[in-house]
Amino acid sequence: MAPQSHDQVAAVTSVNSIATGATADSMARQHPQPKSNLGRKRPQFGLWSVVVVCALYFLFPLWAIAKFTLDLPLEGWTFKAYTKAVQEPELHTTLWLSLRITGGTVALSLALMIWTVLWTTLKVKRMQPVVEFISILPYMVPPIAFVVGIAGVFRPAFPSFIANPYSLIFFYTVLAMPFTYRSLDAGLRAIDVKTLTEASRGLGAGWMTTIMRVVVPNLRSALLGATFLTVAVVLGEYTIASLLLINTFPIFLATYNSKEIFAGPALGLMSMLAVAVLFALLGLFTRKRGGANATAAIA
Amino acid sequence: MSALELSAVRKTFAGTAALEHLDLSLGDGELVCLLGPSGCGKTTALRIVAGFEVPDTGSVLLGGADITRKPANKRNMGMVFQAYSLFPNLTAEENVAFGLRLRKQSGEQRRKRVAEMLDLVGLSPQAKRYAQQMSGGQQQRVALARALAIQPEVLLLDEPLSALDAKVRVNLRDEIRRIQLETGTTTLFVTHDQEEALAVSDRVGVMSNGRLEQIGNPTAVYQDPSSSFVARFVGTVNELPGTVRSDGRSVEVGGTAIPAKGVEHFGPGDAVQVLVRPEGLLVEHGNGNGNEGLAGTVVTAAFQGSTIRVKVRLDSTDTLVDADAAADSIIQPNPGDRVTVKIVAQRAFVESAKEPASV
DSSP states (O other): OOOOOHHHHHHHHHHHHHHHOOOHHHHHHHSOOOOOOGGGOSOOHHHHHHHHHHHHHHHHHHHHHHHHHHEETTTEEOSHHHHHHHTOHHHHHHHHHHHHHHHHHHHHHHHHHHHHHHHHHHTOGGGHHHHHHHHHHHHHSOHHHHHHHHHHHHHHHOHHHHHSTTHHHHHHHHHHHHHHHHHHHHHHHTTTHHHHHHHHHHTTOOHHHHIIIIIHHHTHHHHHHHHHHHHHHHHHOOHHHHHTTOOOHHHHHHHHHHHOTTHHHHHHHHHHHHHHHHHHHHHHHHHHHHHHHHHHHHO | OOSEEEEEEEEEETTEEEEEEEEEEEOTTOEEEEEOOTTSSHHHHHHHHHTSSOOSEEEEEETTEEOTTOOGGGSOEEEEOSSOOOOTTSBHHHHHHHHHHHTTOOHHHHHHHHHHHHHHTTOGGGTTOBGGGSOHHHHHHHHHHHHHHTOOSEEEEESTTTTSOHHHHHHHHHHHHHHHHHHTOEEEEEESOHHHHHHHOSEEEEEETTEEEEEEOHHHHHHSOSSHHHHHHSSOOEEEEEEEOTTSSEEEETTEEEEOBTGGGSOTTOEEEEEEOGGGEEEEESOOOTTTSEEEEEEEEEEOSSEEEEEEEETTTOOEEEEEEETTOSSOOOTTOEEEEEEOTTOEEEEEOOOOOOO
């Protein structure tokens, strides 16, 4: 296969870095971009075909929703459906609740996982396969089984806990575990964390200082990746919240969608675009860092 | 009182001993190299001193105080690692300032010390650069500046040159020694490179299988090894089979009497190995007199700058020996030449002959 062009390589690197959380600069070091070759710059037909088909597959439904919600019968092109949706009072309360739950989930996930991944990488390497297995359990257990288990255990024992919307933080932390673990693990593998932590401790830093000043700054991309994936999980989770009777944003979205023929899909499209913008920002951020480092390395 | 002292230190990993009863002391301002092959325990010893490992038994004393179980971050030791260890998110000057910041030095003091340290390693112009903008040699220089900035009680160098190319390695090696002498920092240097160890150390400790085989100044270790392991590991050594003569003072090798150190520990007729370094052999053209040297044929002659390393197959023992001939001598040895190899008096030493391999 002919080598990919610079843009293609950059795009692939960017997508991979979101998925794995590996830092763009470390990836740039490991996979230096091929030198420019005018003869090889022609786009490959096969590759572009896949890109076009995928783009159509994903973008056509979005275009259809946009057309459906913007081009209203008898009224023509208008933003009425969107303005109606954003003025809905319940949207604000549910969205605010979901954002608080999201913040809590991100904080708890990262706080737990940074220590866990660091500890398994540095101190108890033999536990890595075990933790890795545990981290993928939420993939394997269907959310419906998960919530039935939760309700069965917590409702009789701690009824006030399960009725509290913030109990979702703990359950969503479990759901987000596959993403946070993998992202942080990939980020830690991309740096020589053992040497860096030892260097830091040798200079007089305690564990907390080492993590805050050395580990976290060098895991910025991985942390961002983990954060955005957690946000996407929480803002899209329906089953658990629904069965625990907690009115979060996804629950409101589903209900609103069933009763508002135009404003419902409009709100759905807006929330989808908001998540897409988050990912695009992450992509831009990681690519910018990689580019800056590559330029610096040349200088 | 020693600046640093390891006493009867033992360390095992999963039942395998990495260190066995290690005793080592470093004087104030001294640079001691621990030299040995991979897995000999030298890095474990260094990591125990740094506080990254805790010994099973034994103690580590720093200025007379027991620090065996003191955490690494409370020991005030500077360390330069084999792998590049600069914090990638910080510039060179921020890396050097890292330890000073932890010691709550004022901004002015910090800036002054960072400038001093970067100047010491010759990297002031690179102060604003990140690790990925510097070469490997520059990164290790900054790591050295960072380690020295905190005015450590002991500087620990864990094979800091092994990832560098040959020329940079030699330059940085000399620079480390210059800086160490300038700052007077007590230093423990771990390496597997004998040339590096001999070049920079006040004393060299040769390690094998978790034990310190010999420790002494570089000349003594090279010229008067205490064991065949040390002789073989430090420098090149030729091994010739021989028998202790009836006079008890020399060894007979291929019909030639050779005076050798250590022969007094053996009795007449004992089978021994004669160990002699290439510079302890003289190569002369021609077959010579059988009593004065060992006749042989030149197999290869490799030019090495000031000397020519000549490989000779000896007729009497059918062994290959390496000898150094001056590169500027009038007659140059060539493959196929008949030569006589003579052993310089007191440059050979003996050990007991190896047990024959079981069949």
